[in-house]
Amino acid sequence: MSSLRQIAAILKKDIISELRTKEMLTSMFLFVMLTMVIFNYAFGADRNNLTPFGGGMLWITFLFTAILGLNRSFVHEKDEGCLEGLLLAPVDRPVIYLGKMTGNLIFLSVIEIVTLPIFTVFFISHNYFPQIGWFIIALILSNLGISATGTLLATISINTKTRDMMLPILFLPIIIPLLIGAVVSTGQIMAGTKNFESVYSSLKFLGVYDIIFLLISYGLYDFVLGE
Amino acid sequence: MTFSPDLFGLKETKKITTEIDVVNLNKSFGKRKVLDNVSFQVKKGGFLSIFGPNGAGKTTLIKILSTLVAPTSGKVLVSGISLDDDPTLIRKKIGLISHSPLLYPDLNAYENLKFYGTLYQVPHLEKRINFMLDKVELSHRRYDLVRTFSKGMQQRLAIARVLLHQPAILFLDEPHSGLDPHAVDILDGLINDIRGDHTFVMITHSLEKGIALADVVMILENGKIIFYQEKEHLDSDKFRKIYIQTVKGES
Amino acid sequence: MKQRMGLVFGIIAGILLLAVFYGAFMVTPMIVTPKAPDGVFSQKMFYFHVPIALTSFVASAIGAIAAILFLVKKERKYDFISYSSVQLALLFGFLVEWTGIIWTRMEWGAWWAWEPRLTTYLIFMLVYAGYFVLRSSVSDENARARYCAVYAIIAAINTPLSFFSIRLIPAVHPVVFTTSGASMETSMLVTFLIGMAGMTCLFISLLITRTKTESLKEEVDYLKNIIGG
Ligand SMILES: Nc1ncnc2c1ncn2[C@@H]1O[C@H](COP(=O)(O)OP(=O)(O)OP(=O)(O)O)[C@@H](O)[C@H]1O
Ligand SMILES: [Mg+2]
Numbered sequence: 001m002s003s004l005r006q007i008a009a010i011l012k013k014d015i016i017s018e019l020r021t022k023e024m025l026t027s028m029f030l031f032v033m034l035t036m037v038i039f040n041y042a043f044g045a046d047r048n049n050l051t052p053f054g055g056g057m058l059w060i061t062f063l064f065t066a067i068l069g070l071n072r073s074f075v076h077e078k079d080e081g082c083l084e085g086l087l088l089a090p091v092d093r094p095v096i097y098l099g100k101m102t103g104n105l106i107f108l109s110v111i112e113i114v115t116l117p118i119f120t121v122f123f124i125s126h127n128y129f130p131q132i133g134w135f136i137i138a139l140i141l142s143n144l145g146i147s148a149t150g151t152l153l154a155t156i157s158i159n160t161k162t163r164d165m166m167l168p169i170l171f172l173p174i175i176i177p178l179l180i181g182a183v184v185s186t187g188q189i190m191a192g193t194k195n196f197e198s199v200y201s202s203l204k205f206l207g208v209y210d211i212i213f214l215l216i217s218y219g220l221y222d223f224v225l226g227e
Numbered sequence: 228m229t230f231s232p233d234l235f236g237l238k239e240t241k242k243i244t245t246e247i248d249v250v251n252l253n254k255s256f257g258k259r260k261v262l263d264n265v266s267f268q269v270k271k272g273g274f275l276s277i278f279g280p281n282g283a284g285k286t287t288l289i290k291i292l293s294t295l296v297a298p299t300s301g302k303v304l305v306s307g308i309s310l311d312d313d314p315t316l317i318r319k320k321i322g323l324i325s326h327s328p329l330l331y332p333d334l335n336a337y338e339n340l341k342f343y344g345t346l347y348q349v350p351h352l353e354k355r356i357n358f359m360l361d362k363v364e365l366s367h368r369r370y371d372l373v374r375t376f377s378k379g380m381q382q383r384l385a386i387a388r389v390l391l392h393q394p395a396i397l398f399l400d401e402p403h404s405g406l407d408p409h410a411v412d413i414l415d416g417l418i419n420d421i422r423g424d425h426t427f428v429m430i431t432h433s434l435e436k437g438i439a440l441a442d443v444v445m446i447l448e449n450g451k452i453i454f455y456q457e458k459e460h461l462d463s464d465k466f467r468k469i470y471i472q473t474v475k476g477e478s
Numbered sequence: 479m480k481q482r483m484g485l486v487f488g489i490i491a492g493i494l495l496l497a498v499f500y501g502a503f504m505v506t507p508m509i510v511t512p513k514a515p516d517g518v519f520s521q522k523m524f525y526f527h528v529p530i531a532l533t534s535f536v537a538s539a540i541g542a543i544a545a546i547l548f549l550v551k552k553e554r555k556y557d558f559i560s561y562s563s564v565q566l567a568l569l570f571g572f573l574v575e576w577t578g579i580i581w582t583r584m585e586w587g588a589w590w591a592w593e594p595r596l597t598t599y600l601i602f603m604l605v606y607a608g609y610f611v612l613r614s615s616v617s618d619e620n621a622r623a624r625y626c627a628v629y630a631i632i633a634a635i636n637t638p639l640s641f642f643s644i645r646l647i648p649a650v651h652p653v654v655f656t657t658s659g660a661s662m663e664t665s666m667l668v669t670f671l672i673g674m675a676g677m678t679c680l681f682i683s684l685l686i687t688r689t690k691t692e693s694l695k696e697e698v699d700y701l702k703n704i705i706g707g
Pocket of ligand 2: 286
């Protein structure tokens with residue numbers, strides 16, 4: 001009970017700071033917009049041709065914007081020395097993990113909700129609204145995996161000499177399996193696949209990935225804090 | 228010249244309840260040895276002042292005592308609890324004023340205290356926050372962002388943050404730096420208020436302040452304790468001489 | 479004692495691997511397929527490729543197990559074992575990739591064909607490359623050992639996950655060395671098993687020597703420090 005209150009306190013503090021400065025959300029949003037514009041020119045095709053690649057384009061965008069957010073959320077703590085304040089407090093380390101993880105999950109989801117309609121208008125010719133339920137499940141499962149793994153690895157990164165430079169090197173190879181699951185499930189739905197089999201198996205895979213990495217990160221977080 | 232703590236009859240003080248017990252503590256960062264076989268004790272209600280030149284390892288020592296940095300080897304007991312056994316329990320009992328104020332610049336004074344108070348599960352938090360803000364004379368700025376505070380005001384708020392959960396042991400790393408004379412008086416007042424039933428370890432570069440407040444003084448140089456004496460037996464001339472030698476780097 | 483064990487395993491590995499060469503090229507029959515009536519020479523690679531591949535998984539698993547032991551017991555030696563094992567995982571992973579690429583080149587005439595298992599190994603190598611970047615950018619030994627242990631555990635778990643995830647992709651990719659259907663002759667099986675044993679001995683031998691080297695390095699640093707270096 002008390003740990004729930006502590007998790008909520010960490011989350012609330014991150015949200016209040018972010019709503020005040022809007023640093024993280026602004027840069028994440030602009031990053032997504034810029035990437036989409038670049039995609040258009042990189043592929044130089046109309047959206048009918050791009051639809052089959054929707055999943056890939058979507059997750060390249062979201063993954064890199066997630067890295068931006070993950071780094072920001074810890075650089076902030078570290079720069080003001082506040083991470084030390086958190087570490088000094090008598091809270092179990094998993095509480096810190098869950099607090100930070102939930103924050104990262106929320107910020108990523110907010111950006112996705114805002115930019116997904118734009119992305120769809122830009123690149124997707126098929127109307128996948130009838131399958132939106134499955135799509136949202138795929139989105140949630142993917143975000144959960146990104147935040148679970150990303151929060152753990154961002155904490156390691158921020159304690160290294162190269163700090164935020166380290167995160168992509170550690171995070172991207174580890175997240176590839178989840179990325180494949182995310183691309184296949186959302187991509188198939190956006191392309192209007194008739195064969196839902198691969199969507200289901202991807203969703204199952206995403207669920208397994210999330211559970212494994214949530215448990216591991218929860219268990220190992222103690223070891224990545226402190227010097 | 229090296230002083231081993233036993234020269235000063237520390238063995239006897241073991242009978243009195245010791246709040247902080249450090250035995251053969253070593254700490255290296257990579258190849259650099261920062262603390263070299265440090266042993267000392269602080270009794271309950273005691274006040275230890277640590278002096279020493281820049282880079283002597285004072286901050287590192289306090290960070291180890293406050294569970295932030297793991298020692299390379301050695302035994303550390305805080306309030307009878309070993310660092311490896313139950314750091315969370317130790318964290319409940321300690322407060323640390325460090326070089327940085329550990330405040331969130333985009334939260335206001337009240338939100339900062341509220342945040343830390345919740346983490347420490349402080350009972351009657353609102354009352355306690357008001358009380359502490361009054362004590363450090365920041366009540367009128369409670370809804371201002373910490374970003375807009377001057378350094379001394381941040382330091383005062385940091386003091387409020389540290390005392391919020393009424394820790395039994397206080398670690399103060401140069402707490403007077405950045406404070407104007409009035410704020411120094413506030414801090415000294417707060418320290419004197421709670422002396423006796425609280426244990427203090429303070430790092431300072433100010434001889435007067437450090438000696439005035441202390442029961443025991445210690446000089447750390449290159450990670451070694453080169454001077455350790457109780458204030459009642461303090462040979463202050465000798466102490467001054469050694470201190471001045473160390474900070475000038477002539478020893 | 480330990481050093482001698484390393485040498486013993488090394489010698490055994492040498493003998494066994496020579497035996498595999500002999501078995502692969504002199505004893506085992508050529509696999510004949512309808513497309514290649516003269517026999518598929520590149521199939522000989524199988525006796526090296528697969529044992530190396532399995533050994534690299536073993537190395538990755540031992541890297542993780544030693545990492546867990548380090549986190550639990552906090553003894554430096556487990557960090558050395560984990561680090562050495564991860565080095566070998568990367569080395570063997572590289573050999574897998576290399577033998578695999580040679581095979582694809584001989585069979586399909588292409589250097590790279592996104593074959594699922596070779597792709598898994600590419601990811602495998604990228605994951606472990608991250609390990610070394612991480613290791614070199616933390617100065618405090620305790621913290622370095624802890625972070626690396628955590629990463630070694632995640633990396634090992636990631637391997638089977640990436641293996642499965644690649645199979646989620648609907649497009650069909652060619653697969654190297656399908657043994658299903660083709661029943662292995664006794665001579666082939668024996669050669670394969672000798673290869674397996676040889677690679678395992680090679681791994682053990684290298685692991686012992688690497689671990690020893692790492693702890694010696696540590697000791698040298700420690701002594702330098704005492705002298706006041
Ligand atoms: N995280 C770290 N990594 C590497 N070296 C460190 C780290 N923290 C401290 N050190 C080194 O340890 C030594 C002691 O530092 P410490 O901060 O304890 O000194 P100090 O006595 O508090 O000095 P000051 O009076 O300047 O505050 C210094 O040489 C410093 O470079
Ligand atoms: Mg200091």
